[in-house]
Every structure is written in structure tokens, then in C-alpha cells.
Amino acid sequence: MDQQQPEVTIKAVDSGPYQVKGPVRLVDHDGKVFDIPARRSVLLCRCGRSATKPLCDGAHARTGFQAHERA
Numbered sequence: 262m263d264q265q266q267p268e269v270t271i272k273a274v275d276s277g278p279y280q281v282k283g284p285v286r287l288v289d290h291d292g293k294v295f296d297i298p299a300r301r302s303v304l305l306c307r308c309g310r311s312a313t314k315p316l317c318d319g320a321h322a323r324t325g326f327q328a329h330e331r332a
């Protein structure tokens with residue numbers, strides 16, 4: 262069994278964003294690059310209501326977004 266940790270971890274937060282833990286490079290729709298270093302994370306909107314897409318701005322909580330899917 263491989264004991265190495267994956268370099269990138271993506272966690273689906275219940276009724277919230279995807280938490281992506283780096284190192285990872287995020288490129289937005291305008292081509293702006295965000296380099297997320299190791300052990301740092303970024304929250305990506307999955308409710309579609311953020312004013313700062315692709316980043317989560319907390320709108321999911323204010324608007325009652327519900328997502329309890331399980332992989």
C-alpha cells in the first residue's frame with residue numbers, strides 16, 4: 262500500500278464549497294493564475310451564487326444552499 266500523501270486534496274464541504282489543498286495552480290476564467298502552496302487551501306464555489314467566482318464568498322450559507330451528496 263502506498264503510504265505517500267497525495268499532493269492535492271479536494272474535500273466537499275457539506276452544503277458548502279470544495280476545499281482544495283495545495284500545492285495546486287488555479288486559473289480563473291480570465292486566465293488569472295493563483296498558485297496555492299503546499300498545505301494551504303482555497304475554497305471553490307459549488308453553489309453558483311458567489312460574487313467572487315471561482316472562489317467561495319460565503320453566499321452558500323446566506324442563501325441556504327443544500328448539497329449532501331455522497332461519493
Ligand code: FES
Binds near residue numbers: 305318319320321322
Ligand atoms: S459555495 Fe460558497 S459561495 Fe458558493
